[in-house]
Amino acid sequence: MKKLLLVSLLVTAAALQAQTTVAPKTKAHVEFLASDRLEGREAGTPSERIAGDYIAAQLARAGAKPLPGHADMFVPFEFTAGSRDGGTRMNGSREGIQALSFSDDAEVSGAVVFAGYGLVVPESQNFGYDSYATLDVKDKIVLVLRYFPEDADQQARAVLARYADLRYKAQAARQRGAKALLVVTGPRSPNAGTLVPMTFDTAIAGSGIPAASITGEVANTLFASSPKPLRDIQQELDSGNPHVAGFELPGVTVNLATSVVRVKQTGRNVIAYLPATTPVAGVEKPWVVIGAHYDHLGRGDKGNSLASKEEVGGIHHGADDNASGTSAVLAMAQSLSTQPRRRNVVLALWSAEEIGLVGSNAFVTAPPVPIDQLAAYFNFDMVGRMQDNKLIVQATGTSPVWTRLLERANVAAGFDLVIQPDPYQPTDVASFNLASVPSLAFTTGAHVDYHKPSDTADKINYEDLDRIVDMAVSLARATEDTDPPPQFTKVDQPTSRGSLAGVRVTTGTIPDYATEVKGLLLSGVTGGGPAEQAGLMKGDVIVEIAGQSIANIYDYTYALELLKVDQPVKVIYMRAGQQRETQLTPGARR
Amino acid sequence: MPRWPLVFPLLLTVVTAQPAVQPQERDLLSRVRRLTVEGRRAGEGYWSPDGQRIVFQSEREPGNPFYQIYALDFSSGETTRISPGYGKTTCSFFRPGTDQILFASTHHDPRSRTFQQEELDFRASGKERRYSWDYDPEFEIYAYSEKGKSYTRLTNARGYDAEGSYSPDGQWIAFSSMRDAYNRALSPAEQKQLDVDPSFFAEIYIMRADGTGQRRLTNVNGYDGGPFFSPDGTRIVWRRFDESGLIANVWTMKLDGTDQRQVTDFGSMSWAPYIHPSGQYLLFASNKLGFENFEVFMVDVAGLKEPVRVTYADGFDGLPVPSPDGRRLAWTSTRGGGSAGQLYLADWNHEAALKILKAAPERKK
Ligand SMILES: [Zn+2]
């Protein structure tokens, strides 16, 4: 019954398209994929399968075929959909302890060495901070504080924050021969004494070391016979002085048994191709890949939803993210299928992008077509909310041919192109860049409905989405015809960039990525968040926060690392050409 | 580049924060699109008389860190290089009724390739130069025949000759020249001035399209440059800098240099004027709203009304050139990010422009 219903739906969509040729070619696809019935297309769920079936049917309709050697268009891959504690114990008790999501499963016993914040800054940073400098932790269980020294000056915090990620701390302990890692949130830190939540982690396996967090109470029992209480020790460390040495906790040995249950699921990439219309013998790199992720957040319970309190648990429709990109690829397939092709054109719709580019990663790790035979990759993620004719094209630095081809294609298309050479983007283009494939990523940028249930089909700008399809078709055709194929250029990862791993605070701002301004332009603020409380709103441009001048999103991310929870900072911003000032009090990011 | 006076790129490094597009811009400009993407920078786009092409300058080929001249064809999307590919070039213009395009170039200078390499080496060294434009005295004006693929040199005077444009009938060229600093003995004070800023000596000249009959039209200290003919061919519009090089205004005059009239009076840098094909108003750029923030303005040709702002974006918006049908506007802007300009195009609402100008207040005296 279910299947029949689906088929009739497909027919309706097809009939609708055939009848009204003036209707946008992308609209029916978006409306289907972003409908309530598809429940947010979370990877590994039945709704992801319905979406995948629809996509495969549409690709077949466009004349695309399964890849050579494949019976159908589905290329499954396994991923970790979530993890939970499987009964981690210390000295036989489950009280006040929980595994870290990347922990190995193991049982170990040994003396406990307190290693301060467990931070190791690589020598290349010319900073000199090594919590293990005077410690021998071989075959010991290491106990460290979460985060990084609270009172270090801004410059030091900026460096330390980068190495405070718990995975990094676990790696440092493991490399020094530790048997296990215990983490406590210090009494002077935000979230004092609480367990580290088991964050969503897509790793298939553990990190090579048992690792768990313990509560402040449990830590206190370990410090019972230590000369000083943990609070005093942390205070010394918080000055940022790296020479405050760690020590073995006198008379303490523990038995630790960690267990993490990883929920494995199977996602499906939908991959088909339009064979070249002339023999590809003699054509260098005879494949071009066009892709978009079709998965979204389901009901948003995996930690990456930005739903407001009232919306929590609702269907995240993902019309822009990324029914729009999926529809663009389907429409491109339809158009490209009727034109001559010098190269094979692969149409790839990725799943599990939202939980860490897992689908596209699976493709480049086990490529169904030799990866060095790909001439180019084009990515479409969030292309349905064009404003002011602005189209952002990212990863243009991956080949010297891109700016020329874009300039030519844009003469007819007429977009106000915003060019961003950087390929290290939070979308599937990053997977292909790392595989050295010349790539481009198209987007119309983030908006107030980003990762919220309110990202719905009625808000899509179909007319401009269709224009993007037309331009991308002409660009894809020009790339098919390019001989020799585009040359790959490696773009260095910007070093000044902040990483969210070190950010412990939230300001409740939603940056506008589409508009280039000097500063951080807000496309909105989260309801009830610190920014809204500070009186900031959509359209404001933050130019300074906590004394740090802000020229772009990277400066901002970097500045966030320096903020402290509940400590008000001055924000200077521009509104309608006027410079204004306000106080913003960051909240804790868990 | 020299239609942009010396100081501008220095100023472009700091811009005031403001959302890039404000609703006011939409009153006059719609469907803003970026025309150039390739290379480090591009700008100064001038229309072919049929509106099918734009000729512009761009730094986009490896091996030459200076501008070359390119023509973009709207129907094919194809861009072709017009200049020889080496040396420094600037300021191009289509000759109406012919297959010719003029531009200024130094490619006859045997040191051209050495200079290119020196500039590339300098950039590779990572050092920062304040600004590399040097008003090279080797600049001469050339006419390129697209059919014959040949270059004809039209000027032959030491000192920068550039910023040329044709009259609507294609018979005359107005241009700017610094020859006055080289064709006579300079006083010590003048010599010092030449070393600091040769543009002080730039004056407006006119000549026949074949380069004969060169005649000087202006005679005032400070940079006179960027001359263009009015659509009826009876007047020349240009910009005149004061001696300090900081304040500039738009002027018009007859082709013989008489009847010089000042159109703008912002007390800031107002330059790059171009008269709309309707002949009713002209567009120009000014930093009136902030030393680093150039915007396009428009004003009635006589300058009786207060000029009206056209663009609303961070950084630089300037060198406005309306299409021959008056329905589109090409200009150079840094709105895409960074400090280097690119060429932009938008639909131009002529009726709205007339209405807004009509409602504009009288210019304050
Ligand atoms: Zn997405």
Ligand SMILES: [Zn+2]
């Ligand atoms: Zn997303």
